[in-house]
Amino acid sequence: MTGSAELDLVDLRLTASIRKLLAGRADVATGEVEITQGGEVVDLAAAKGPIRIRRAR
Incomplete structure (x- = not known):
């Protein structure tokens, strides 16, 4: 793969x-969800690193 094909693979x-x-960023702004790491x-x-998105409590 070269050029555009490599970019398409990365894109996928x-x-x-x-x-x-x-989607999480937009919902955080409206207060519908929270972003968590390690339950916090x-x-x-x-x-930094993996995140979870959960409904706001």
């Missing part, structure tokens, strides 16, 4: 994660 791998992150609520901008 990241698409689901990016959609989840963008974290600021999405400060989060």
Whole structure:
């Protein structure tokens, strides 16, 4: 693979994660969900590594 084909493959791998992150960011802004790491609520901008998105409690 070269050029555009490589970018398409990367695009396919990241698409689901990016959609989840963008949807989570929008819902956090409205207070519908919380971003957590290790069970603790974290600021999405400060989060590093895997995150979970849960409904706000």
